[in-house]
Amino acid sequence: MSPYPPQLAELVEEFASITDRNERVEALIEIADRFDEARVPADIAVKPYAEENHVQYCESDAYVWAVDNPDGTLSFYFDVLNPQGLSAMAMSVVLSEHLSGAPLEQVSKLDTELVFKLFGREVSMGKGQGLMGIIAMVRGAALDRLSKRN
Numbered sequence: 185m186s187p188y189p190p191q192l193a194e195l196v197e198e199f200a201s202i203t204d205r206n207e208r209v210e211a212l213i214e215i216a217d218r219f220d221e222a223r224v225p226a227d228i229a230v231k232p233y234a235e236e237n238h239v240q241y242c243e244s245d246a247y248v249w250a251v252d253n254p255d256g257t258l259s260f261y262f263d264v265l266n267p268q269g270l271s272a273m274a275m276s277v278v279l280s281e282h283l284s285g286a287p288l289e290q291v292s293k294l295d296t297e298l299v300f301k302l303f304g305r306e307v308s309m310g311k312g313q314g315l316m317g318i319i320a321m322v323r324g325a326a327l328d329r330l331s332k333r334n
Contacts, residue, residue: 199211
């Protein structure tokens, strides 16, 4: 059984079948093209953003917000200040689309291996660090909310 929510597990499975590097890049660019849907709305945050939302080690200058939903889940929003930060944008879209509204228990178990499953093993160290940082902030928000329940 996959550690991911069903839709995310399906995406990971799709990417596992992509063996051509160019095809993987094209698929990630298509996902990044939807970034405006994951971008933080002005009623949640405006620039300059708080440092607590800043992803450490991200070359693309990414930010993450977790907003509480009435049902106890979270909605995730992002911003990527580097307009060339397509990888950070793609990861943000994946996390927003597949983890917003997901059970906190599932979100809290998200591992950084997702970076390699989507981007491939040849992702650069710098890019990988930033993408893992985005995941860590999302997972951390879920863990924080779970700890407040107990």
